[in-house]
Amino acid sequence: MLSLSTSLTLLLFFSPQLSKCVLPICDPENPDFSENPFCLPSNYNKDVVPPTEGPLNVHVDIWVFEVSKIDDISLSMTFELYFDLTWNESRFLIDESSSKWGEDGSIMGSTNYINGMWLPDVQILNLKQFQKRQIVTDVSGVILFKNRSVLYTVSTEAIISCPMKFSAYPLDHQECKFHVGSYIHDASQIYFTGTYGHDVANQRAQQYEINITALDLEDKMVKWANRDYSQTGFKIKLNRRRTPVLLQTYLPSGLFVVVSWISFIVPPEVVPGRMALLVTLFLVLVNIFNSVTANAPKSEGLTAVETWVVMCILHVFAVLAEYACILKIIQSERTQSTKRCIKLSKMKKRTIKESAGALENNKGNNRGHPHRTTYRIHHASSSGSVNLGSAPGNAPFLEQVFETPEVGKGLLFCNNNSGSSSVVTCRHITNNKFCHNSEGEDEGVGGGLNHSKRSSSFDDSMSKGGGGGGSGNSSSTDTSEPTGGGFLAVRSKVRHRYEKIDRMALYLFPFFFFIFNFCYWSYYLLFYEIFQELWK
Incomplete structure (x- = not known):
């Protein structure tokens, strides 16, 4: 630890330097300007607004050198700015003849002067944080002028909240206001004026285009508790970058x-x-x-x-x-087709016995070829619908489903033009499916090309007459629609x-x-x- 004598020696050495950092106080009747060209009277009260004719003018000069952040989540904006306050302290005693004044009539003061002076009770509306920059000491200063004006300047980072609405995001436009005013003193005591600026050239890219403009006239005065308060500042228009x-x-x-x-x-x-x-x-x-x-x-x-x-x-x-x-x-069409085929299958079993007599003459041609045969009777109307007959003698078309080792599965269509069961013309049509299977391989799903080919093959076979073990000839040509044509028409329609x-x-x-x-x-x-x- 330092000895008592050493401490006293240091105190005596630094006391003249410390005295220069303290606001000078003097006798108003006999002021001493030997050390400083200004001083405050001994009866100075820093809690009282400097007396003036009318309200005291406080001028606010704001230079925004960057809007560093715009947070859409926290609804805030961060400014990097210089914040200057200027007012007139009429109670200063000034030695205008002193050579210590600068060419512009100013003198640099210590920031410690602030502790002993009256300061405006400034508030910034919606302020969340106001942080002075510090390196070795606060980045701030005080300048005094011959006309008793005081300039207090500070470099700071200010964060304000901004009431943003995002219902039009990302086509939205936002507007925030930077309001500076007095917290206690109304417009009859202090009124504010201001200037502002923005270093657009060095502004970093943000999600918005930033445009700082002056406050509207109605924003410069706010009414609260039946009292009018003066304000100054600027407003920030934000246009979101949409690209x-x-x-x-x-x-x-x-x-x-x-x-x-x-x-x-x-x-x-x-x-x-x-x-x-x-x-x-x-x-x-x-x-x-x-x-x-x-x-x-x-x-x-x-x-x-x-x-x-x-x-x-x-x-x-x-x-x-x-x-x-x-x-x-x-799916509905396939279900209906399946039901129709089931119905035809039942009718086939019923007409086997009825059609056996009508085709008795054809048995001799097939004796050497064992096969299984079933018969169905159809009537193809002009409307395309298929009606099932009940007797072979009354059906213009008689269809025989057969299978032989030589030709495999196929259809044998028999035409009874005369109405007699003894005169029957038959044609063998192979590779033609009357009903669709579960895979949808039929005329209705297979496309118009298959439909046209199959219809054509049937027409050709039925128009030639004879063959297939039958006794018919070209005179047995029938112009009716082929068997199954009604189904094809329905599927084509679907x-x-x-x-x-x-x-x-x-x-x-x-x-x-x-x-x-x-x-x-x-x-x-x-x-x-x-x-x-x-x-x-």
Whole structure:
């Protein structure tokens, strides 16, 4: 420890230096300006506003050299700025003839003067943090002028809260205000004036375009508890940069909707391909929505970008629902066809015995070829429907389902033009399926090409007459529709139905998406601010 004599020696050595850091006090009747060209009277009270004619003017000069952060989550803005306060301390005693004044009539004071002087009770509205910069000491200073003005300047980082609304995100515009005023003294005691500036050239890029402008006239005076308080400052207009969100969210999701329209030109029978396309697009859009929700700022409802993605999801879901309807139509048609084939199978068993007598003459041609034979009687009407007869003598067409080692399974169509059971013309038609199987390999699903080929083969076979063990000739030509033609017509009609649905959807879905885009962008870009003002 230092000895008592050493401590006293150091105190005596530094006492002249410490005295220079203390605000000089002097006798108002006989002021001493030997050390400083100014002093305060001994009866000075730092809790009293300097007397002036009318309210004391406090001038605020703010230079924003950077808006370092705009936080959409915490609803705050961080400023790097120089904050200057200037007011007139009329109680200073000044020696204007002193040579210590600078050329501009100022003298640099110590920041320790602040502890002994009256200072404005400044408040910044919605201030969250005001932190002076420190290196070795506070980055601040005091300057005194001959006209008794005092300038207090400080370099600081200020964080203010900003009431932002994000219902239009990312097409939103924000406006924040930097208000400086007195906490206690009303406008009859202190009124504020101010200037501001912004170093735009050195401003780092933010998610907003930043524009600092003057306060409106109504913002310079606030009424509280029946008293008017003076304010100054500036307002910050923030216009969000839209390009990143447009490229990251809007463009991909919009393209996914367009890709979903490709499904309308994919044949409905290609279930794995068409279903995989739509389900994949649907899941990708759901994933995009989750990402957007996690990254977007909080809002009272859906933000603009969330609304966009939701509509894209609903659009793809509607395309998927349209395909589900088509699949339901196909499934219903197959079910009805299966029921018809079951009914025909039952009728076949019933007509075997009835048709045996009508085809007795054909047995001799098939004696060397063991086969199994069943018979069905059909009547192909002009309307395309198929009616089952009850007796071979009354049926214009008699169909024999047979199987022989030489030709395998096939159909033998017998034409009874004369109505007599003894005169029958038969034709052997192979590779023709009357009813569809469980895999959908039939005329109705197989396409129009198979339908035309099979119809043509039957017409040719029935028009030639004779053959197949029958005794008919060219005179036995029949112009009726082939057996099974009614089924083909029904399936062609069903196919035409869902193809028409796809054609209509190919025009309707883009049309509705265009209407949505027109309303969406018109509202958020043109009318959103107008509606916000009306709702206020």
